[in-house]
Amino acid sequence: MPKTRHTAAPLLALTLLAGCTGIPDGITPVQGFEPKRYLGDWHEIMRLDHRFERGLTQLSARYAARDDGSLSVANRGFDPEECAWQDADGSAVFQGARDVASLSVTFFWPFAGGYHVIALDREGYDWAMVAGPTRDHLWILARDAEMAPEIRADLVAQTRELGFPVEELILVDHSPSACIPDARGDRARLGPVPLRLMGRPGCRGHASGRSPLGAVFAPQA
Numbered sequence: 001m002p003k004t005r006h007t008a009a010p011l012l013a014l015t016l017l018a019g020c021t022g023i024p025d026g027i028t029p030v031q032g033f034e035p036k037r038y039l040g041d042w043h044e045i046m047r048l049d050h051r052f053e054r055g056l057t058q059l060s061a062r063y064a065a066r067d068d069g070s071l072s073v074a075n076r077g078f079d080p081e082e083c084a085w086q087d088a089d090g091s092a093v094f095q096g097a098r099d100v101a102s103l104s105v106t107f108f109w110p111f112a113g114g115y116h117v118i119a120l121d122r123e124g125y126d127w128a129m130v131a132g133p134t135r136d137h138l139w140i141l142a143r144d145a146e147m148a149p150e151i152r153a154d155l156v157a158q159t160r161e162l163g164f165p166v167e168e169l170i171l172v173d174h175s176p177s178a179c180i181p182d183a184r185g186d187r188a189r190l191g192p193v194p195l196r197l198m199g200r201p202g203c204r205g206h207a208s209g210r211s212p213l214g215a216v217f218a219p220q221a
Contacts, residue, residue, distance in 0.1 A: 023131065
């Protein structure tokens with residue numbers, strides 16, 4: 001049987017950590033945020049790696065508005081080893097005012113995690129940088145699967161100034177896969193995932209893994 005992976009991001013499974021919705025000390029979320037302009041598709045360009053996205057390519061996130069004011073979150077990544085798409089669906093709510101880019105994202109109720117846009121292309125909403133609750137969680141996102149090298153370099157420089165471990169950032173592969181996914185719809189839906197939670201300094205109830213946009217849960221081996 002194929003192994004189960006859980007994607008997210010950045011919005012990305014964007015990472016949600018169980019009970020961890022805060023923002024790293026010294027970092028401020030984007031003010032004057034316009035949620036409607038943020039909706040739609042985003043591609044994960046770079047990230048601080050973690051085992052729930054490790055090995056996955058073509059990572060993306062889609063955000064859509066819901067009638068109740070929350071956002072739907074659909075994360076997707078391709079597993080070339082299994083030749084299958086992996087998907088995770090969740091929801092996001094603003095932690096305060098809707099013009100402040102701090103949200104709580106949930107993939108498995110009641111566990112939620114912080115999603116904070118800390119840098120943003122104000123003119124076109126073409127790129128964004130997202131932090132989780134600690135400096136171990138960071139994603140650089142763009143509307144296109146490729147980002148101009150000068151923009152990417154500038155964002156990496158910003159992350160360095162903010163104290164993120166930039167030497168650990170990886171570039172996400174968006175090249176087409178050489179294999180052909182299962183013809184049953186290409187969507188490997190994730191069923192119930194057993195939780196394996198462990199504590200972590202500064203983040204009580206930290207899940208043992210991370211992924212863009214939401215509480216991340218580790219499948220039992």
